[in-house]
Amino acid sequence: MSYQKALEAYIAATNTHDFDNVARLLDGAAVYWFSDRSCHTLDEIRAYFEHAWHVIQDEVYRAEDVVWIASDARTAVCVYTYHFEGYHQETFTSGSGRATNVFVRHADSIWKLKHEHLSSIR
Structure with a gap:
């Protein structure tokens, strides 16, 4: 699987709302930076x-607007605009922001997400 396909698989796994599907695509030492919290x-x-x-x-x-800003045989980094939509307290809501994802290639040639940084657009 290419790093581009790894991002597609990650987005698809996220939309299953089953973290076990997401976890299969994460590096064991993944770090997430959200607007309100960091997860280590x-x-x-x-x-x-x-x-x-x-x-x-x-x-x-x-x-959307995914741009791969760096890549080599072991690491790939992309930036994009994220969008979400759904229901908060039974009222439709949506939003967007900026994302940076870092993928690393494991010895078995599987690309896994090592870092994600999400922030709102102000």
Whole structure:
């Protein structure tokens, strides 16, 4: 799988709302930076995702304007605009922001997400 396909798989896994699907695509030492919190363990990342899925019901997450800003045989970095939509307290809501993702290639040639940084657009 290419790093581009790894991003596509990650977005698809996120939209299943099942963290086990997401976890399969994460490096064991993944670090996430959200606007309101940093997560440094898979348990912290799981808790953040599951809370977000609880707050925004039926969320659909997508990436647009993806630009791969660096890549080599072991590392690939992209930036994109993220969009989400779903229901908060039964009212439709949506939003967007900026994302940076860092993928690393493991010895088995599998690309996994090592870092994600999400921030709002102000």
